[in-house]
Amino acid sequence: MKKILALLTACLLVSCYTHNENPLEQIRARGIIRVATVVDIATYQTDQSQPSGAEYDLITQLAAKQGLGIEVIRYPNINSLYEGLARGQADIAAANLSPSKQRKKRFLFSDPFMQVKRQLVFRRGENRPRRAEELSGSLVVSAGTAHHHRLQKIQADWPQLKWRESKSLNAIDLLELINDNAIDYALVYSNQLDLMRLTTPELMVGFSMDKQVNLSWAVLKTETSSDQNPDSNDLLKLINASLVSMRQSGELEVLLERHYGHARNFDYVDNRTFIRHTANRLPKFRQWFIEAAADQVDWRLTAAQGYQESHWRPRAKSPTGVRGLMMLTLPTAKQLGVKSRLDPKQSIFGGTRYLLQLKDRIPDRISEPDRTWMALAAYNIGFGHLEDVRILTQRQGGNPDSWAEISQRLPLLREKRYYRKLKYGFARGDEAATYVKRIRRYFEILKQLEDREFEVVKTDTEIDFETPKF
Structure with a gap:
């Protein structure tokens, strides 16, 4: 039987x-x-x-x-x-x-759609392990991931290696636990860490276990x-x-x-400073950003833009004469009906309105989020220079409707051999590319801070460990 x-x-x-x-x-x-x-x-x-x-x-x-x-x-x-x-x-x-x-x-x-690294993560301020033999605390990985098999290979050469696997915690949870000093180490993929470090900049890479890991579908x-x-x-x-x-x-x-x-290009100091200012500066202006957005744009995007412009300082001023929280020029402020550029509410409403106007001028065939990134670039260097770089992109055989392609060529607006053949001439295109990249980073941080809900586990005894079956 x-x-x-x-x-x-x-x-x-x-x-x-x-x-x-x-x-x-x-x-x-x-x-x-x-x-x-x-x-x-x-x-x-x-x-x-x-x-x-x-x-x-x-x-x-x-x-x-x-x-x-x-x-x-x-x-x-x-x-x-x-x-x-x-x-x-x-x-x-x-x-x-x-x-x-x-x-x-x-x-x-499937064939890989992306290559990443498998990285050992620890918290800034602790001793950095540079190889598996230097691990001196608790290492935890998510159960069922391929990390288990990689650790088994290392263990064959170094039997002292120990780790635990959790069936209830994903990479986000494990990295949060490291940030909270609840565990010492976690093994994650580099793309997970890159995104997570935006809001938890204390996370550090000890070492990479592989030069390249293929990510695929099953x-x-x-x-x-x-x-x-x-x-x-x-x-x-x-x-x-x-x-x-x-x-x-x-x-x-x-x-x-x-x-x-x-x-990419993680900036520890800038991320920490931004996160601090989301707590001590943004609350004063948050409701105005929400009201100005009025369901036409994500308020977190314009808030991110406001931080890039002025670090949320209503009386900010640049050597070129732009002023206020959204750093409007005097002619633009008059056109938008902004009476005082130093009034944060007027500046936020005016800056949001201006961004939407620029976005409306971009051809309808250009899809999101490229339309938004282009509008932000135009806010920074002017719509004419945006058109110039799109023309330059097309001349070079690229796609003028792709932000990825025109952002690569924005720095060329500084070079005479290119800008002398364009209608609006010289522009600090590299600064516009950096401008948009930083806003995107701040935007992502705000989204994570606002929307992500963590089930934070404070002690090892609350973590559900298992030995996965294969």
């Missing part, structure tokens, strides 16, 4: 982890791709009730090209995500996943598919072909820049 039960169990497991039907045909029949994911700063989260995240946007874009919609199925952790995929609850798993030998036994992985193996011949799986073949197409067209680079461009 026991042998029969064991055989039945084995058969059920095999049936769970393989399909003999064509998954792509099923997807096309229902018109929906079911996407398994977890809430993660780099993958999927909600901002003002709207879903966002690099992988979410990428998969949405990929599905739309095929005339398909997506259904997001959220799982509490990576182990349950893989189990849901294995049971046929989802068609594809997208959650900052890195292939491992163990996972490849059951699943196929699909369930079918009876006819294999690692050696991934094209035998029609769904995976479609995903890989779509990624190749988006990479060749530049769409993938643009999307990744949109989500991570503002987080």
Whole structure:
């Protein structure tokens, strides 16, 4: 009897982890791709009730090209995500996943859409470990991630290495715990840390365990598919072909820049100062930013712009004569009906109105968020210079409707060989590019501070640890 039960169990497991039907045909029949994911700063989260995240946007874009919609199925952790995929609850798993030998036994992985590093994180002020042998405290990783297999390899050479795995805490939670001095170390991917450090600048990299880690999507193996011949799986073949197409067209680079461009070149002092000012300066002006935005623009964007302009100082003044919290020129202030540039309420309403006017002048074919980034650049250097750099981009064979492409060429407005052939001449284009990048960073910090809710765990005894099954 026991042998029969064991055989039945084995058969059920095999049936769970393989399909003999064509998954792509099923997807096309229902018109929906079911996407398994977890809430993660780099993958999927909600901002003002709207879903966002690099992988979410990428998969949405990929599905739309095929005339398909997506259904997001959220799982509490990576182990349950893989189990849901294995049971046929989802068609594809997208959650900052890195292939491992163990996972490849059951699943196929797409070509990488991004390369990152696996990084050991600690808190600023503590002794920096530069290799695994120097770890002297508690190391915690999220259960089910590929970090477990990487640590096992290190442990084979250095048996003293110990770590714990939590089935309830994701990368965001672990990094928050380090920031709160509740744990000593965590292992995360560099894209997660880059975004998280915007609001927790005390986080530091001890060392990277890998020069490069591929992030991919997972699909369930079918009876006819294999690692050696991934094209035998029609769904995976479609995903890989779509990624190749988006990479060749530049769409993938643009999307990744949109989500991570503002987080590069981490500035510890600037981030700390900004976060401090969100507590002691922003509250005085917050309601005016909200009222001025009036559902036409995200108030956190104009607040971020106000900080870049004046550090939220109503009496700010530049050598060129622009004044006030939103640093308006006198002619622009008169045009906007601003009687006193030093009145913070008038400045905020006037600056917001001016930004929206600039945005309205940008061609309708240019989609968001590029329209907004271009409007911000025009606010800084003038609409004429924005048009100049778009023309220059087109002359050089680039896309004048892409912020990623024109931002690369903004510094060329300083060079005589370029600006002498343009209508509006010389401009400090490099400053405009930096201006927009900083606003994007401040905007992201405000979104994280305003919207993200952390389930903060204060002590190790409250952390739910497990040894994952593979």
